[in-house]
Structure formats: C-alpha cells, structure tokens
Amino acid sequence: MEPASRLDHNHKLSLREFPYIVRWRDDRCKRCGRCTAVCPVKAIEATVKVMRTIRSEGPVPTPAASRTVVQMVEQVKDMERHCVGCGSCTLVCPNEAIEPELNPQNKMLHYKNKGGDGYKRGGRRNDPTVSTLDKLKFTRISMLTDPALDAGRHEFRIRTLLGRVTAPEQMPLKVVDGKLQMDKKSDVFIPPVREIYPIMIGSMSVGALSPPMWEGLAMGVAYLNEVEGMPVVMCSGEGGMPSRLLRSRYLKYFIIQIASGYFGWDEIVRSLPHMVEDPAAIEIKYGQGAKPGDGGLLMAAKVLKLISKIRGVPQFVDLASPPTHQTKYSIEEAVAKMIQSMSMAWGFRVPVYPKISGSKTAKAVLNNLARNPYAAGLCIDGEDGGTGAAYNVSMDKMGHPIASNLRECYLDLVKQGKQNELPLIAAGGVGKKGNLAANAAALIMLGASGVAIGKYIMQAAADCFGDEHNRCNLCNVGKCPRGITTQDPKLYRRLDSDRVAERVVEVFKAADTELKKIFAPMGRSTELPIGMSDGLSVEDKAIAERLGISYAC
Amino acid sequence: MCRLAAITSKEYISPMEPVLALETMKEGHDGSGLGLTLKDLGGEFEKLKKYPVLSGICSRDGRKVLDDYMKRHGFKLKHEWKPKTRPVDAIISRDHYFARAYDYPEAFRKKPMQEKEDLLMHTRLALRKLGESDESIFAFSFYPDVITIKEVGDPLQVAEFFGLDKDSLKAKIIFAQGRQNTNYAIYLYACHPFFIQGFCSMTNGENTAFVPIREYLSGRGFPGYTGYNSDSEVFTHILHYTVRQLGFPLHYYKDVITPLKATEIEKRSDADAVRLIKQSMRQLCIDGPNMVIGFTPDGRVFMVHDAKKLRPGAVGGVKGRYALMSEECGVDSAVPKRDRTKDFFPMKYDMVIISPDAQEVKVWNQLHG
Numbered sequence A: 001m002e003p004a005s006r007l008d009h010n011h012k013l014s015l016r017e018f019p020y021i022v023r024w025r026d027d028r029c030k031r032c033g034r035c036t037a038v039c040p041v042k043a044i045e046a047t048v049k050v051m052r053t054i055r056s057e058g059p060v061p062t063p064a065a066s067r068t069v070v071q072m073v074e075q076v077k078d079m080e081r082h083c084v085g086c087g088s089c090t091l092v093c094p095n096e097a098i099e100p101e102l103n104p105q106n107k108m109l110h111y112k113n114k115g116g117d118g119y120k121r122g123g124r125r126n127d128p129t130v131s132t133l134d135k136l137k138f139t140r141i142s143m144l145t146d147p148a149l150d151a152g153r154h155e156f157r158i159r160t161l162l163g164r165v166t167a168p169e170q171m172p173l174k175v176v177d178g179k180l181q182m183d184k185k186s187d188v189f190i191p192p193v194r195e196i197y198p199i200m201i202g203s204m205s206v207g208a209l210s211p212p213m214w215e216g217l218a219m220g221v222a223y224l225n226e227v228e229g230m231p232v233v234m235c236s237g238e239g240g241m242p243s244r245l246l247r248s249r250y251l252k253y254f255i256i257q258i259a260s261g262y263f264g265w266d267e268i269v270r271s272l273p274h275m276v277e278d279p280a281a282i283e284i285k286y287g288q289g290a291k292p293g294d295g296g297l298l299m300a301a302k303v304l305k306l307i308s309k310i311r312g313v314p315q316f317v318d319l320a321s322p323p324t325h326q327t328k329y330s331i332e333e334a335v336a337k338m339i340q341s342m343s344m345a346w347g348f349r350v351p352v353y354p355k356i357s358g359s360k361t362a363k364a365v366l367n368n369l370a371r372n373p374y375a376a377g378l379c380i381d382g383e384d385g386g387t388g389a390a391y392n393v394s395m396d397k398m399g400h401p402i403a404s405n406l407r408e409c410y411l412d413l414v415k416q417g418k419q420n421e422l423p424l425i426a427a428g429g430v431g432k433k434g435n436l437a438a439n440a441a442a443l444i445m446l447g448a449s450g451v452a453i454g455k456y457i458m459q460a461a462a463d464c465f466g467d468e469h470n471r472c473n474l475c476n477v478g479k480c481p482r483g484i485t486t487q488d489p490k491l492y493r494r495l496d497s498d499r500v501a502e503r504v505v506e507v508f509k510a511a512d513t514e515l516k517k518i519f520a521p522m523g524r525s526t527e528l529p530i531g532m533s534d535g536l537s538v539e540d541k542a543i544a545e546r547l548g549i550s551y552a553c
Numbered sequence B: 001m002c003r004l005a006a007i008t009s010k011e012y013i014s015p016m017e018p019v020l021a022l023e024t025m026k027e028g029h030d031g032s033g034l035g036l037t038l039k040d041l042g043g044e045f046e047k048l049k050k051y052p053v054l055s056g057i058c059s060r061d062g063r064k065v066l067d068d069y070m071k072r073h074g075f076k077l078k079h080e081w082k083p084k085t086r087p088v089d090a091i092i093s094r095d096h097y098f099a100r101a102y103d104y105p106e107a108f109r110k111k112p113m114q115e116k117e118d119l120l121m122h123t124r125l126a127l128r129k130l131g132e133s134d135e136s137i138f139a140f141s142f143y144p145d146v147i148t149i150k151e152v153g154d155p156l157q158v159a160e161f162f163g164l165d166k167d168s169l170k171a172k173i174i175f176a177q178g179r180q181n182t183n184y185a186i187y188l189y190a191c192h193p194f195f196i197q198g199f200c201s202m203t204n205g206e207n208t209a210f211v212p213i214r215e216y217l218s219g220r221g222f223p224g225y226t227g228y229n230s231d232s233e234v235f236t237h238i239l240h241y242t243v244r245q246l247g248f249p250l251h252y253y254k255d256v257i258t259p260l261k262a263t264e265i266e267k268r269s270d271a272d273a274v275r276l277i278k279q280s281m282r283q284l285c286i287d288g289p290n291m292v293i294g295f296t297p298d299g300r301v302f303m304v305h306d307a308k309k310l311r312p313g314a315v316g317g318v319k320g321r322y323a324l325m326s327e328e329c330g331v332d333s334a335v336p337k338r339d340r341t342k343d344f345f346p347m348k349y350d351m352v353i354i355s356p357d358a359q360e361v362k363v364w365n366q367l368h369g
C-alpha cells in the first residue's frame, strides 16, 4: 500500500482538463528531441521514468523485479503551458510518433485566469458550427428560360467601387451639342472613387504580422495588380507601413489604416510630402469584429526593433490602442472631423471610410455616414473576424454576425435610395470554412460592395494552424510556429515571403474563376450582383425571413 | 421568348399590322397575352391630340368608382372609344374596355406640361390603387395621344376579340408584344409594353438584375417607379429616369443599361461624363438577355440590346415606314417592299434610333460616342 500523501493530488490538473492531449508513441519515437525543441509553448518535455518490471524465466515461477530507466516525451500538466494542438511536433517528427488530439471535454477556460487576468489569445471565435454565410445557396439559375452566361467565354467584370459615389441627380453634367460634358462651372464636389477587386485583404498590421508575412502579402498584391491586372487592395492595419513603401509607386495598392493609437502615423505624416502616389484609401478603425469594444493590442514580446521604428515607440512595451478614439465624444462631430482631416491630408483625392465592428448600432453609424458627403463607405467587421491579440471573452462572446448586420444596413440604404452612394464592405468570417468565393458572392448578393479577408489568407497563403477549436492561436505572444505573427527572426525565417506572394496570387486567381462560376449561371457579368438577393436561398426559415431571401429545401 | 413588333410610320396605320407581324414570328405555344401601345393617334382621336387619354379596363362597379374619381378631380370626359368586342373562345371578356379622352381639370389647363404629366401619372396610380385588389380597375396609361390595350390570350385572337381589324383606331407608332409567360402568373399589369409619362418600352428576355434595379428605382423618390409586376417594367422606368428626370440625350440610355469597359470609355470624347454615369448609375446596368424597343414623347423609336446581344432584333423599312421586330420575318410582314440589304441587326454597341414620322434611321455606336 502506498502512503496517503502520494494519493493526494488536489490542486493538480489531470490531462483530461487540457484542450489537447498529446499522443506519443513509445514504439515509434527515436528520441531525437525535435518535438520538444519546436513546441512553441513548451507543452512537452523529455523526461526520464523508472519502470518496474517483474519477470519470471524458466519452468518454475521465480518472479524477479527489475527496474529500468526509460526516456519519454511527456505532456506538461501546467495550464500556462497547455498544448495548443498546433501540430508543430507532428510536423517535425521523423517517425510520426507524436500528435495532439482535441479533447472536447476540456475545462481549460476554468483555469485560464492565473494572476487574476483573463485569458488572452489570438485567432478567431471558437465556434466550429456552420456560419450563416455557409448556409446560403445560389438557387436562381437561368438555364432554359433564358441562356445562362458562360464563365469561360463571356466577358466578366468582377470589379467594385470604393469611395463615395455621386448620386445621378447630383452629377454636374450639361448637354453640349447633344453630348454630356462635365459642367466646369459647377462647384459640386465629386469624391474620389477607386475601381477595385471586390475581395480585399483586410487590415493586418506590420507588427501583428511578421516581416516576411506582410511582405509576402504586399508582393502578392502588387503582382496581382501589375501582372494579372486584378486591382486587389490591401489594408495596412494599425501600425503604419515601411517608409520605403510609403514613398513608392506601390502605395496605390494599399489602404492605410488609422486607429485609436495612431501608431505609425508619425512616419506616414513625415512621408506625405514624398509620396509619389496616393494610397487606395484611408480606413479609420473604430472597431474590430473579433473584439468589439476593445482597442488594438500588440504585446511587448512582439515590439522588436523594426516595429519600434515603424511605429515610433520604444521596444518591448505593450502597445495597446485605446478602445475608442480619444478625440471622440460624439459620432456626428468626431467621425466627421476625422474623415474631413484625413481627406484634407491628401487634398480630397483619397476615399476615407470608417470600419466598425458588427453591432446592433451599425445602422446608427451608417445613417450618420449617409448624411456625410465625404464618407467614402463603411466597413462592417462581423464576429467571425480574427485578431492578433484579445481577451478570449471578447472574441468568443462579443460581436454580431456579419450576414444580418450587413443586410440590415444595405436595406436601410435602399430605403434612402443611397445603396450605390455608400459602398458597404463586409468582413468577418469570409472563407471561414474555405468557401472564399461563395461567401464573398453571398455577401455581395446581400448588399456588400466588397468583402475583406484576413484569417483566410493567413491560412491559405502561409498555412496558419489556427481554427475554430482554439488550435494554436498563439498569435499574441510572438511564438507563432509558422512565422506568420511573430517578430522573432528565429521563427519568421521559417516563412518564405516569395512563397506567400505566390499563394496570394493563386488564391485570388482561383477565387476569380469561382466567382465567375457563381455569377454566370445567375446571369450577372458586367456588374457585380450587389443586392441581387433573389439569387439566394437558405434551408432555414428564420434565416430566410431575417435576410429577406427565399427559403428552399 | 416573347415576340415584339413595332412599326413607326408617317401615315396612320392599323394596329392589326404589328399584330400580323407578330403572327409571322409565332413559334409553339404563345398565348399568354397581347399588349398594344399606340402613339400619335389617328381616326377618331386625331382631333383630340392635346387631351390625355386614359386607357384601361374596368368592371361594372369599377366604372362607377372611376367615374366618380375623375369627376371629383375635375376631369371632363371628351370622348370615349370602346372596342366592339366579338366573342372568341378562350378569351374571357371583362366588363368594360375603354380609351377615354378627358379635358384637364380647370386649374391645370394652363400649367406647364411637366405639371400636367405629374397630375396624369398620379391619377393613373390612384386609379390603379383603387381597383388593384379586386381587379375592378386597370389603368394602363393616361397621357395625351397614347392608347394602351392589353388582354390575356393568343395575340391574334385577342386582336380579333377587340375587333381591331374592323376598327377605325389608327396611329403612327404602334408597339405590339406577344407575351410568352415564363416567370410570372399571367397578370395584366405584367404585360408589355410599359408606359410612363410619354415613355414606353417593351422587351423580351429575362432581366437577371431585376431586384437591384427595382430597389434602386424605388429609392429615387419618384412615385411612378412602382408596380414591377414584370422584370421588364424597369426598362421603361430607366428610360424615363435617364431622359426625363436627368435630362440626358436619348443615346445615353445605352450607356446606362450597358456601360462600356473602362478602357473603352477613355476613347469617348465625353469620357468624363460617361465614366461618372457608369459609377453613379451602376445599379441600373443590365446583363440581359434582353432586346428593348422603346419610344420617347417626341416620337423617336429605338432598339437596343444587352451587351452580349443574347436576343435577336431586326430593323428595316423605307423612309416613312420602319419596322422594329424581334425577328426578321416580322419586318418582312410589316414592310415587304424594301431593300433588304439595308436591314439592320443591331449588335452589342449599337442603338438604332428612328426619328419622328419614320424619316431617318440613325445607328449610334457606343464605342464612338
């Protein structure tokens, strides 16, 4: 019998409490140590165990105990070092001897508050269920009633507008000799409008992303524009941009974001007189779908030399942007002022639009913008959006799904007849299950002028491990095993920026083909089917009613 | 596919002519209805050109409501035309078919035409509303020098039913549409041609972008942009919006419904305006498959296609008489003696515009502007 003290394991956790249980196979392991070296959270350790075996040899039982010392790989039972299921160990293991296994009964959230602070992580909402977007189907197919279009033969123009579009009634036109000419004497302000590709890369900052990741995205975007003729744009996120890029002709492919911390804006303002091109647009970030009500957060571990330079801050300090813009005390005044000053900085040549998190209050913001002739659009980021760092509670429990939020806003614009004047950009969960084109098309038919993607491109272009089962999600601590969201050169050298750029191009080209495959049978090709909601159906009556689309089963 | 026949002529012609042209294009079952719009009226209406004509159908009860409404609003009946209907199998006769010329209410007689037009449209919409739920009143058009006739059935039979072959009713421009019902229940308000304030159009094909276009027009704050029992009605309203509301020359209708590519726009001498129109009126872009025939208040008649020319269309004739048809055999029927080599089949960039009294055919090319 063992002494009582040995059986008292209170205040220790069993493996069943952990979100991932590491399955290690003694018979396959060759004890090379690669897994323990690669594990970003030190969730596994090489240990030495004593094994007691009783053997009996010969015809008469002569049991004899022998003790052997064995080396093993063991999972650590410290919730601060819980296995995140990233699978890096599996990737490096030459013998396929180790693999994390999801433990759905885990009680991780009961323990992730050590030191009195809530659980922070990166990633997205941990909700693996099928999103509304993925439930939508395209059901109005022209076949025999009228010829459908041919995705391979007919000309398609998959383009959208970013910027405040002048209403027909306001166009300063006059008839001269039977032709329409711009009325030069008119003092009507025609806001800048860009023709862009309807899928854009949403805001992810230099800082949140590693240098090769950001560079790879930027190179991919430039290639798409210059070689493939696809005007894809990308948003800088909060944190500025490398000054060389700011002063380059490539700036026109980028949307520069300004957020509540104004990080990076010293450099942007300094570069202004040297800019040879205008940026595609300016995005004023008021909210983020993944963490509504929370400001940006770049944790100290990621504030290394390059980042401190671009952002104009000291190294190794937490960079938290306030949840709201400090100058903001009323939406009417502050948003208008912000839009005005940003427009002014570029001589009213650049569209300026706000981004908010999906919320029941989105319509109020929208109506305010609808009245502001300088507002160039509204980006609504739904709850399925991602983030580099946030409290788990914000990510999992706060926010509004994008589908109904976007639809509601669009229909509100329709009521005012302004659906073409103020483009809506939808984000948050586009491509959540990999259906990039289908999700984008569905949002467009619900009323979006375009969509923004983030996590999807990280997964598709750089193999991010993250998923809706809280896999990996270490983006906040600078330990990204893929080198995507880290500033540690030892980690980010794993990522090849050329390869990322190549994948970006592949992703967009494939999405383009798929969009045509969706739009062709529905008979839309020369313009996007914005608001063509009669093309959509869903197998859920409540969703159909809420979105104002048909029910099909 | 619906069949379209339009004839524009210097002389007054009978509505039977386009109906017979429709007949030559008939293929298979095609009995969903006939719609006729006559402009520049002859016969008994020749001397009533300045008086607005209300065209429609009503029941016995509807007639009382209609009379009462018109009287209360100060419209004075000047003349009434009623078809001498003959019983035809398969056509269920309604109580009253009519085209009535009214004099404007006293207060409006000296008002500018725009105001008169608004009054007429509001009156038509009010009558429609009064009789829509119980189908006691159908009001198709209310405008000077224009008559609209619609009924469900095989076009030739409908014409026979109305006794059009024996009637003195004549006009210089006549649109006829033989409807092939595919998408919607047969409903008179869904029958082409559609008319609003002097603008008229008829279309074949399906308008795949109907919903966003309808939503956009409905948001223009113009009370006449309503109805939409057919996805083709928006073509008439886009025409009205472009030409009357925005004051664009007619050919910009083509730029609105089938905008050019950015690179093509750059070559136009009016590129700045066209670029702005393309952005500003993005929602009104169609993708076909459609062919549209229309007329404007000044008596011009035109034909345009979607940008891929997914529907046929032919224009042919002689000075003083042109036919615009969905198929060439229709042109043969309407103007048999003509130089066929001069027939025109508009392609993706073309807009054929025939001047009033069928004097001149102009093909406007969108690329050249």
Ligand code: SF4
Residues within 6 Å of the ligand: A020, A022, A035, A038, A039, A040, A041, A042, A043, A044, A082, A083, A084, A085, A086, A087, A088, A089, A090, A099, A100
């Ligand atoms: S799955 Fe990732 S976190 Fe878990 S043990 Fe392997 S390397 Fe470590």
Ligand code: SF4
Residues within 6 Å of the ligand: A086, A122, A123, A458, A463, A464, A465, A466, A467, A471, A472, A473, A474, A475, A476, A479, A480, A481, A482, A483, A484, A485
């Ligand atoms: S792979 Fe990197 S970016 Fe992806 S979840 Fe893990 S830490 Fe975040």
